[in-house]
Amino acid sequence: MNTVKLRIRRYLPDSGQAYWQEYQVPAGPDETVLSALLYIREHLDSTLAFRFSCRYKHCGLCGMEINGRARLACLTRLKAENTIQPLPKLPVIRDLVVDRQVITSLLDGIRASWQEGFQPGGKVLEPPGRRRLAACNECLCCLSYCPGYQGESSFGGPLVFARLAWYFLHPADGGDRPLEAIGLGIHRCQDCPGCRCLRGIPVFREGVRPLLAAAGIGHAG
Amino acid sequence: MDVVCLGGGGAAVAAAVTAARLGGRIALVSKEPVGYGDTRISLGFTLYPNPAGGDSPEALLADLLVGGEHLNSLQLTELIALKAGRAVEMVEEFGHLYRRDREGNISRVVFARSGGHRISRTLSCPPGGGVAIANALRAAVQGLVVSRTDLRHAGVLVMEETVACRLLLREGRIAGVVCLDLARGETVVLECGALVMATGGAGWLYYPNTDCTRGATGDGYALAAEAGAELQDMEQVQFIPFGFTHPSSIRGIHIGEPSIAGPRGVLKNGEGKVVLADLHRMTRAAVTRVMALELQAGRTTPHGGLWLDLSGNLQEADGRQLWEQSRQRWAMDCVRRAYGERAYRWEEPWEVVPTSHYCMGGLVTDAHCATRVPGLYAAGQVQGGIHGANRLGSVSLAEVFIFGEIAGREALAFSRRHGCPASGTYGEEIQAVDKLFGRRGEETPVAVKGRLHRLMWEQVGLMRHRAGLLSALAEIARLREQAAQTRVVPERRYNPEILDVLELSRMLDVAEMITAAALLREETRGAHLREDFPEPVEALGTKNVVQWMENDRLQTGWREVKAV
Numbered sequence: 001m002n003t004v005k006l007r008i009r010r011y012l013p014d015s016g017q018a019y020w021q022e023y024q025v026p027a028g029p030d031e032t033v034l035s036a037l038l039y040i041r042e043h044l045d046s047t048l049a050f051r052f053s054c055r056y057k058h059c060g061l062c063g064m065e066i067n068g069r070a071r072l073a074c075l076t077r078l079k080a081e082n083t084i085q086p087l088p089k090l091p092v093i094r095d096l097v098v099d100r101q102v103i104t105s106l107l108d109g110i111r112a113s114w115q116e117g118f119q120p121g122g123k124v125l126e127p128p129g130r131r132r133l134a135a136c137n138e139c140l141c142c143l144s145y146c147p148g149y150q151g152e153s154s155f156g157g158p159l160v161f162a163r164l165a166w167y168f169l170h171p172a173d174g175g176d177r178p179l180e181a182i183g184l185g186i187h188r189c190q191d192c193p194g195c196r197c198l199r200g201i202p203v204f205r206e207g208v209r210p211l212l213a214a215a216g217i218g219h220a221g
Numbered sequence: 222m223d224v225v226c227l228g229g230g231g232a233a234v235a236a237a238v239t240a241a242r243l244g245g246r247i248a249l250v251s252k253e254p255v256g257y258g259d260t261r262i263s264l265g266f267t268l269y270p271n272p273a274g275g276d277s278p279e280a281l282l283a284d285l286l287v288g289g290e291h292l293n294s295l296q297l298t299e300l301i302a303l304k305a306g307r308a309v310e311m312v313e314e315f316g317h318l319y320r321r322d323r324e325g326n327i328s329r330v331v332f333a334r335s336g337g338h339r340i341s342r343t344l345s346c347p348p349g350g351g352v353a354i355a356n357a358l359r360a361a362v363q364g365l366v367v368s369r370t371d372l373r374h375a376g377v378l379v380m381e382e383t384v385a386c387r388l389l390l391r392e393g394r395i396a397g398v399v400c401l402d403l404a405r406g407e408t409v410v411l412e413c414g415a416l417v418m419a420t421g422g423a424g425w426l427y428y429p430n431t432d433c434t435r436g437a438t439g440d441g442y443a444l445a446a447e448a449g450a451e452l453q454d455m456e457q458v459q460f461i462p463f464g465f466t467h468p469s470s471i472r473g474i475h476i477g478e479p480s481i482a483g484p485r486g487v488l489k490n491g492e493g494k495v496v497l498a499d500l501h502r503m504t505r506a507a508v509t510r511v512m513a514l515e516l517q518a519g520r521t522t523p524h525g526g527l528w529l530d531l532s533g534n535l536q537e538a539d540g541r542q543l544w545e546q547s548r549q550r551w552a553m554d555c556v557r558r559a560y561g562e563r564a565y566r567w568e569e570p571w572e573v574v575p576t577s578h579y580c581m582g583g584l585v586t587d588a589h590c591a592t593r594v595p596g597l598y599a600a601g602q603v604q605g606g607i608h609g610a611n612r613l614g615s616v617s618l619a620e621v622f623i624f625g626e627i628a629g630r631e632a633l634a635f636s637r638r639h640g641c642p643a644s645g646t647y648g649e650e651i652q653a654v655d656k657l658f659g660r661r662g663e664e665t666p667v668a669v670k671g672r673l674h675r676l677m678w679e680q681v682g683l684m685r686h687r688a689g690l691l692s693a694l695a696e697i698a699r700l701r702e703q704a705a706q707t708r709v710v711p712e713r714r715y716n717p718e719i720l721d722v723l724e725l726s727r728m729l730d731v732a733e734m735i736t737a738a739a740l741l742r743e744e745t746r747g748a749h750l751r752e753d754f755p756e757p758v759e760a761l762g763t764k765n766v767v768q769w770m771e772n773d774r775l776q777t778g779w780r781e782v783k784a785v
Contacts (some may be wrong), residue, residue: 013712013714014714015407027467028469030468031468035468035469035470038470040668041717046667046721047716047717048717049715052434053257053258053436054262054435055470056552057555058261058262058351058352059261059262061253074344093404093715094714094715095715099714105382106252107363108379109363109580110360111365112316112364120309120310120311121306121310123324124317124325126322128631131316131318131320131348132349132697134317134352134353134356135348135352136349136356137352137509138356163360166316166360170318198576199668201600206222
């Protein structure tokens, strides 16, 4: 069994202290950053705060910046040396835990509004792209790759537009999603090369572009 | 507040949304972010009646009762059978769409036959699976959100990452709950007229031998029991047959259930001998039982499991097609990562070990989801009786919505009928939480948690016997003493140790319930396997193990199964 090194950004909100801390962790082959973090919690330092839930790919809670890129800790293999920080652009609550509320509060108030006659379980045709948007696990990693998102509350970013498009592409949607998208600053996406999603969801093609088109905002691509 | 819903999965959200739509002022209090519990990892397999395939409420009920070995509370199981289609309807009301055929009807192609069902009546929902359903849950709640400053109106106040610490009683009924907001580090008292317990199961007691999410520490069983509710069948912990054995980061993660074996898949022990063939139509409990015996005898693979060999399927004409289907349905990319390309192609066998998946036992309720504590309701996995001694595949995603809806509606009705109890001051209850911060002690709570995990897997896991259960009870008592002397750093905001210490105390309560119930049931039935009593005992086939608290002590006894 080898030993790997993890350099982790700590932040303690009560005292305001921020610093780097190093841990040495034994790791077998194929082990992941999440297994190293769990080892630290269980054996070395139980004050280290990070989120996780499912341990493999579903939940999206273990999004963090690993060796300079936003990734899921459960899907990232350990290297000999690993530098780990909270996701960028979001307020940090403690250590690797960011404030998800900043994003989820933008989703609050986006309501379902079904056209009259919509019957759940009944006859309806779903555009295939919508199913892919539905697989978003809100890991928030897309925000770190988004050139437009800088942490302000006036811009939705890929995740929020994916949700809006999820409603918009529902064949029985009765809301005015293009208007909501404009309110969340979708015009900034106009000249953007596109979104990046760790799950490979084509957020731009299936979500942002249809909203842009419906809002009457042109896009070069 | 009219109703507080505790939990963040399908049952809690169904209850909260139902009650809010009826005009209720609701608080949804979730230890994890909403939608991040076991509903999320369910892969989206949802029960959906299949009349064209010969399905009927009677046929479904028969399967549920046979699978549950008749320990089911009949009136609850009947509700599932009668309302089976309601889950898909509710999820679609929230905005998710199950796969359609070309005409726009729900697609028959995605019907699958989950373990224990005689008929294909399960919808799968690729590619998002449970995440897609969890997103719909989040969307439904987010559409009804009200802010803390605007509680006069109907809607849902969402409190994520907030731990319920103690239920409050007044005038003999539910009056509220003391919670800890983790991010702020503040204790909060929520007063209410009724409360829906929907906190899910306790699979995490067996970590890492579980495929459940981190939050499944059984909080609701313990909170409700402390408030006076009864539990039933806590010995019935379902271990789903196929979990990964390694690498350690995914130990216990779910690979699949018996049906993935296909018609020619076989299970082999560490010596290469076939121990089970034709398993694809067996229940989870039946397959796990065979595996437990082999593991107990020590005939295991290098990582302590058995071999699941699917290669036989490839020799059939439609083998390739079967592989294609399963590639889309199951955790196959994880198989590739963990066991390699040849295993992914079914050319090499997989190492598998049963993994803790679901608690059939739980809070005793009537058909209105009411416990015996006035104002306290329960829905979802935390509720007992629905599945008896074994749960069939895809039924839990139906149960959460069907009973979540009932519980939300009934809790709101109770709250309106009786009003909120008079406001109280709960200094002592708040102080009990506050004083944990900065507690001095020898070791960390997570160290004691680790000991409890190992104890449960080794002595109260797949295969149980009297001596092991007795020693487990003694060890749980010792761990309680150790837990009381653990240290917690004083920082208030998002302190991971405070979560550890709160969960540990609930996990110890639930561990004791499971162990005591397992000790009492001196027979093998359903998911409960006794090495010293390897056969079912006829006289116990009509009895539930019932538990309750009396003078702070857990009581365990028998009660005749409620057959109507």
